[in-house]
Amino acid sequence: MTVPPTIVAPSILAADFARLADEVRAVEGAADWLHVDVMDNHFVPNLTIGLPVVQSLRAATQLPFDVHLMIEDPRRWAPGYADAGAYNVTFHAEACDDPVALAKDLRSAGAKAGLAIDRDTPIEPYLELLPSFDTLLIMTIKAGFGGQRFIPQLLEKVRAARRHVAAGHLELRIEVDGGIAADTIEQAAAAGADAFVAGTAVYGADDPAEAVRRLRALAERAISGA
Numbered sequence: 397m398t399v400p401p402t403i404v405a406p407s408i409l410a411a412d413f414a415r416l417a418d419e420v421r422a423v424e425g426a427a428d429w430l431h432v433d434v435m436d437n438h439f440v441p442n443l444t445i446g447l448p449v450v451q452s453l454r455a456a457t458q459l460p461f462d463v464h465l466m467i468e469d470p471r472r473w474a475p476g477y478a479d480a481g482a483y484n485v486t487f488h489a490e491a492c493d494d495p496v497a498l499a500k501d502l503r504s505a506g507a508k509a510g511l512a513i514d515r516d517t518p519i520e521p522y523l524e525l526l527p528s529f530d531t532l533l534i535m536t537i538k539a540g541f542g543g544q545r546f547i548p549q550l551l552e553k554v555r556a557a558r559r560h561v562a563a564g565h566l567e568l569r570i571e572v573d574g575g576i577a578a579d580t581i582e583q584a585a586a587a588g589a590d591a592f593v594a595g596t597a598v599y600g601a602d603d604p605a606e607a608v609r610r611l612r613a614l615a616e617r618a619i620s621g622a
């Protein structure tokens with residue numbers, strides 16, 4: 397698989413769950429990954445979908461799945477998503493006492509491993525773990541709900557992560573999640589993000605595929621400094 401320089405990952409959290417397969421197909425061909433938010437009503441105060449839905453959806457699309465686990469006890473559940481064919485499985489640093497061990501398990505199960513950092517968690521203690529990961533997801537809101545307002549101050553974590561990645565020549569995606577839209581994606585890209593989750597901005601648009609293409613064009617323009 398060739399690796400696109402900029403990833404746009406529509407979040408199905410903002411899709412119509414009664415028409416999930418159709419909603420996914422609406423962004424196929426435009427999106428790079430499909431972002432799947434799994435919430436357990438314990439780690440965050442919201443409940444979404446779990447493994448059976450991901451297993452069924454896997455057969456409905458060619459898009460790589462970017463699973464974002466907002467759950468307690470990710471060591472118990474995360475490998476199941478890798479087994480279900482997820483491309484990237486991201487769990488929260490705050491929910492895991494041995495993130496490196498779980499990253500190894502995910503890679504052994506054939507998935508990329510992602511570490512997520514919530515709004516109130518500093519990035520510094522986790523920078524030294526990054527060589528064990530393929531993706532670092534930096535929340536640009538408080539995890540739990542779609543449709544929230546982007547918090548620009550959180551981009552300081554993106555800048556710190558980008559500096560660390562550059563200094564260490566690491567191969568790591570820096571993904572931002574929460575409130576990413578046409579008026580925020582350029583700041584996130586300029587700060588050093590190269591993967592962008594967008595729920596409301598994609599599925600709230602009249603043409604979700606066009607919204608994805610527009611977001612990518614804005615991000616690429618900001619990254620190239622044009």
Ligand SMILES: O=C(CO)[C@H](O)[C@H](O)COP(=O)(O)O
Nearest residue numbers: 539540542543574575595596
């Ligand atoms: O992880 C998430 C919420 O915890 C979602 O991925 C995120 O909120 C995307 O939705 P939006 O673009 O509407 O903010």
Ligand SMILES: [Fe+2]
Nearest residue numbers: 433464573593
């Ligand atoms: Fe997410």
